[in-house]
Amino acid sequence: MNDGILIAGLAGILFSAAPIVFAVMGETLSERAGVINLSMNGTILLSAMGGFTVSLATGSLILGFLAGAAIGALVALVVAFASIALRQSQVAVGFVLTLLCRDLSYFLGNPVMGQSGPRLPEIPIPFLSDLPLVGTLLFRHDLMTYLSFVLVFLVWVFIFKTRPGLELRGIGERPAASYVRGARVDGLRYLYTALGGALAGLAGPMYSLSVKAGWKGTISGLDGIGWIVLAITIFGGWKPFRAALGAWLFAFLQWLGLVLQPVLPGVPSQVLQVAPFPLMILTLLLVNVGDAEWVERALARLPEGSRKRIGGLLRGLRATPPAALGTPFEKD
Amino acid sequence: MRDRRLSRFAFQAGGVLFALLLTTLVLVAAKAPPLAAFANLLRGAFGTWDVSANVLVSWVPLILVTSGLLVTFTVGLWNIGIEGQVILGGVFTTWALRLLQGSSLDPTLILVLAVLAGMAGGALWALLAGALKTFGGVNEIFGGLGLNFVATALNLWLIFGPWKRPGVASMSGTVPFEPRLWLPTLTPESRLAPASVVIALLAVAAVFALIQGTYFGLRLKAVGRNARAAYVLGVPTWQHLLASFALCGLFAGLAGAMQVTAVYHRLIPSISSGYGYLGLMVAMLVNFNVVLAAPVALFFAALNVGSIQLPMVLRLDSSLAGVLQGSLVLSVILAKGLMERTLGKGGGEEPAAAAAGPEGPGAAPAADPPISPNSSPEAPR
Numbered sequence: 001m002n003d004g005i006l007i008a009g010l011a012g013i014l015f016s017a018a019p020i021v022f023a024v025m026g027e028t029l030s031e032r033a034g035v036i037n038l039s040m041n042g043t044i045l046l047s048a049m050g051g052f053t054v055s056l057a058t059g060s061l062i063l064g065f066l067a068g069a070a071i072g073a074l075v076a077l078v079v080a081f082a083s084i085a086l087r088q089s090q091v092a093v094g095f096v097l098t099l100l101c102r103d104l105s106y107f108l109g110n111p112v113m114g115q116s117g118p119r120l121p122e123i124p125i126p127f128l129s130d131l132p133l134v135g136t137l138l139f140r141h142d143l144m145t146y147l148s149f150v151l152v153f154l155v156w157v158f159i160f161k162t163r164p165g166l167e168l169r170g171i172g173e174r175p176a177a178s179y180v181r182g183a184r185v186d187g188l189r190y191l192y193t194a195l196g197g198a199l200a201g202l203a204g205p206m207y208s209l210s211v212k213a214g215w216k217g218t219i220s221g222l223d224g225i226g227w228i229v230l231a232i233t234i235f236g237g238w239k240p241f242r243a244a245l246g247a248w249l250f251a252f253l254q255w256l257g258l259v260l261q262p263v264l265p266g267v268p269s270q271v272l273q274v275a276p277f278p279l280m281i282l283t284l285l286l287v288n289v290g291d292a293e294w295v296e297r298a299l300a301r302l303p304e305g306s307r308k309r310i311g312g313l314l315r316g317l318r319a320t321p322p323a324a325l326g327t328p329f330e331k332d
Numbered sequence: 333m334r335d336r337r338l339s340r341f342a343f344q345a346g347g348v349l350f351a352l353l354l355t356t357l358v359l360v361a362a363k364a365p366p367l368a369a370f371a372n373l374l375r376g377a378f379g380t381w382d383v384s385a386n387v388l389v390s391w392v393p394l395i396l397v398t399s400g401l402l403v404t405f406t407v408g409l410w411n412i413g414i415e416g417q418v419i420l421g422g423v424f425t426t427w428a429l430r431l432l433q434g435s436s437l438d439p440t441l442i443l444v445l446a447v448l449a450g451m452a453g454g455a456l457w458a459l460l461a462g463a464l465k466t467f468g469g470v471n472e473i474f475g476g477l478g479l480n481f482v483a484t485a486l487n488l489w490l491i492f493g494p495w496k497r498p499g500v501a502s503m504s505g506t507v508p509f510e511p512r513l514w515l516p517t518l519t520p521e522s523r524l525a526p527a528s529v530v531i532a533l534l535a536v537a538a539v540f541a542l543i544q545g546t547y548f549g550l551r552l553k554a555v556g557r558n559a560r561a562a563y564v565l566g567v568p569t570w571q572h573l574l575a576s577f578a579l580c581g582l583f584a585g586l587a588g589a590m591q592v593t594a595v596y597h598r599l600i601p602s603i604s605s606g607y608g609y610l611g612l613m614v615a616m617l618v619n620f621n622v623v624l625a626a627p628v629a630l631f632f633a634a635l636n637v638g639s640i641q642l643p644m645v646l647r648l649d650s651s652l653a654g655v656l657q658g659s660l661v662l663s664v665i666l667a668k669g670l671m672e673r674t675l676g677k678g679g680g681e682e683p684a685a686a687a688a689g690p691e692g693p694g695a696a697p698a699a700d701p702p703i704s705p706n707s708s709p710e711a712p713r
Contacts, residue, residue, distance in 0.1 A: 038473075078662075086669025091410060091473070092616055093665055099609060100658025106651040108362055217649075227477045234474065274485040281470060281478040288469030 007136050009255060015141055016211050017251035018148035019044075019203035023229040024236065024243045025155045026199030030076065032159060032238055033192035034172040034324045037079050038094025040200060041226025042101025047071040047204025048222055049109035052215045055205070056117040064118070065144075065205045072201015073194040075101060080193040084186050087328050098226070106217055113217045120144060120210040144206050151199075156240040168192060172322030175329040185329045200229070231280045235287060237319030246283075253279060290314035339675060347667030351659040358655055364648050372645050373652070377638035385524040389595060390633035392532045393418070393587040397611035398625045399539040400583025405620050406543055407576045408556040413461040413476020415608035416483030417454040417581045421588020422603035423487055424453025429509055429592070430495070439512040446513075447589040454585020455578045457483065462577030466570040472577075480608075488601055495599065505600035515594040525594035532590075535583060540622045542579075552576055584608065610636075610657070617661045619668070632657055 023040060030037045037043070047068035055064030075097055082093040120142040129139040138149075159165040167188065170178035175185045207222055208215050228250060236243025289295055295314070299307050359366040377387050397414055404411040411417075428449035432442045457479060464475040495506045515525035543549040554562040555572045563569045591603050614632055618624035639653035 082666060082669060086666060086673060088665050088669045093662070095410075095412075095612065096616065096658055096661045096665065099613065099654060100662060103651040103654030103658055104358065107358065107649045107655050110362070110649040224481065227474075231474050231478075234471075274481045277478045277481040281464065281475055284470045284474055284478075285464065285468040288471075289467075292467060292469050294467065 003133070004136075007133055009259070011137050011140065013248060013251040013255050014137070014148075015145050016254070017247045018141075018145040019206035019211060020225065020229060020232065020247040020250065021148040021152060021244050022144075022206065023200040023203040023226070024232050024247050025151050025240060026072070026196035026201075026203075027229055027233045028196075028236065028238055028240060028243055029155065029159075029168070029199070030193045030196030031233060031325055032168050032172045032322055033189045033196075034175065034322055034327065034329070035080055035083060035189055035193045035196075036090045036094060036326050037076050037193060037197060037200070038091055038230065039075050039079060039097035039101060039226075040229045041223065042098040042105075043072050043075050043197060043200050044204045044207070044226045044229070045105040045220075045222055046075070046101040047201040048208040048220065049105035049112075049204070049215050051205030052117055052208035053109065053112050055209055056112055056115060059118065061118055061120060061209060064209055065202055068201045068203075068205035069198040070201065072204070073198040076193045076197020076200075077190065079197075080190050083328060084189055090326055102223065109215050109217060112215050114214070116214060118209060119213045120206075142210055144202070144210065152240050152244040159240065169322070171329075172324055175324050179329070179331065189329075200226075203229075228280065231284060234319060234321075235280075235283050237287070238322060250280075286314070286317050287319045290318040336675065340671060343667045343671040344664065347663040348660065350667070351656070351663040354659040354663065355652075355656045358659075359652075362648065364646060369642070369646060369648060369652065372642060373635060373638040373656075375638070376641045377634035382522075383637060385518075385522055386637045387630065387634045388529055389523050390636050391630050392528045392590055392594070393605075393607045394611055394614065394633050395532050395626055395629040396535050396583050396587035396590065397608050398614045398629050399535045399622075400580035400587075401611050401615045402539055402543065402620060402622055402625065403552070403576050403583075404580045405615055406549070406552045406556050407573055408559075409465075409573065409576060410473050410612075411458070411461070411476060411577065411580050412473050412609075412612065413458065413479045414580065414584050414611060415604050415606070416476070416480040417457045417584035418588040418591075418604035418608050419480075419483040419487050420457040421450040421454040421585030422592045422599055423483075423490060423588070424585065425450035425589040425592040426490075426495070426506065426599040427453075429513055433509060433513060442513060443515065443593060446593060447586065450589030450592070451582045451585040454583070454588060455581035458577040458581025458584065459574065462574045465577075466573055487599070487603065491599060491601055503601055505596065505598045508598045511597075513593070514597050515590075517594075523595060525590075528590045528594040531586070535586065536622065536626050539583075543622060548575075613657055613661045617664055 023044060027037060027040060050071045051064040051068035054067040055061055058064075078097060079090060079093050082088045083090040122140060122142050123146075125139040129135045131139070157165075159168060167178065167183050170181070171183055171185045171188050179185050204222075207225075208220075212221060214220075232243060232246040232250060235246040290311075299311050302310065356366045359369050376383060378384050397418060400417075401411060401414060425446045428446040429442065432445060435442070437445075461472055461476045461479055464470040465472045468475075491505055497507050515527050517523065517525050543552070551562070551567045552572055552575075554565070554567050555569055559569050562572075587607060588603060591605075592599060596603070610632060611629075614625060614629050618628050635653040635656055639650040642648040642650050642652055
């Protein structure tokens, strides 16, 4: 394989991972605030269908993306309302919305199924795109892919370097303490859940107007991506850069499956396509297993050197969720 | 007390009405005639004896998975991996039938063995998710989901690979088994096997007896309400979590076995048909009440069957059934929340028992403390 093809492949990975990056950043913000938006899979499907339909009807890409963001925010607000105001289980509401939004997208998307619509254009950046290797890799993408790079950095700066970011971490870790310091915990949770939902809602049109252009109903190939987003959020340990790395890794594995298909004719394509999923379980296992006591005891029996190395590795992989994740905040 | 019951009913009725309103709005948005759509949905489910029999055909796997899920919900687990457990049930049943169909054993015995194999397959897959949860700290939602995708791939691989039809493999599944290996139907044309309905009814009864009438069921509830307290009081936590996974897997595997032996008579790519996820919805809608599960599952099955003819008659997508089901569950959850807000927590007659499911450890997927062997601070080192 020559360099050109390899670089084009890697550029394709960054391109196809962009929607996942958006959704993972959204879910990271939402979960940092203490709200799990489990509806990701439905949100992405419904916003993909909605964004495509709006874009097709108006001929405007911008309106398509705005529609996607609005749908995502709206679905997220239902989760927030049910859990914050009504004290219902976030998992239950999120799961129902996952299925409801999926069926809604198939039902309402029926008339536009299979039609060809507008497509996000590639915008090569002058001069930079002519650079050898890096030019193709980083500077010949569409606007949303560029934004996906910027977004990771922005979210990181916001969470770890700004005062509102500190407050965000506070309401997810110790809501009571934040409340005492004057943070409006419930209001902020609404805000960040809606913001996170809007970011995830942008992922839908990124698929239907760019990465997998068009709306093809049940065979759009988008069913399942939302679950991957939720898993990558955990893998990312609620840290933007690590989460983005997870998204790119996932896209790389999918690409690898495609590339390996002709090389391994004995393995049916279905098996290679799901290769990321067992790996997802494995990474979640690695991320979590360090907490299990039987692992600690097993480590204690190992000789000093390897114990330190394996223990250090597991600690490095370990991800600790925001302490108040999934729990409603009671003022008293 | 009477007032409370009345307002409780008012909230629930309001929830159902809201769901109907929501679905009507969706229909209007799709420029479809709402009344005609609802009428067709009903006619498609109860119009003739044939379609009504199909409702029962669809009810059997649905109530089987719901019964199983009530066990995992009792300990507060979200067994989303149930879809894969149904698939493995189908795979193991097919495997046993393929293995035994050439033997001289009595067909009835072969069928019994195949169904048992399916149950074992479902339980095995469930135990995998359970082991990931209890020993690896992998939340059962994500472990289960990953395993669902793996099960789908395994199923497709078998159908297109080792078990493919002679000549060309296709989405229509493996070669059908001989009629002597089918669960007998009422008439040769019917798809309804009475034995499968009896098995489903027995399953509901078994789960009811298990949860309401046994010491084991009581301990499951204790773990679901407060795992740590149960542990301190001497109920071994992780053993009960694993046991509930295995039990649920048995029911899911049985559902898969029924799909192979009674409905399709072969293994098909969509052998689970989304019944696992639908079962989760039913369990939530009935608020984890075993007695209500059977009729509500029947209603959901009717919606599924009724929606099949929508594309032909009204040019509407059959996912309308899912829209109505989803709206119903969402509205009922929201109505429950509103009720608790206005009437105070436990605004009904059964306070905590019914809520055991959603508020157990599963309520916080990413955050719940992994209840792994000896991970409780009280555990002996």
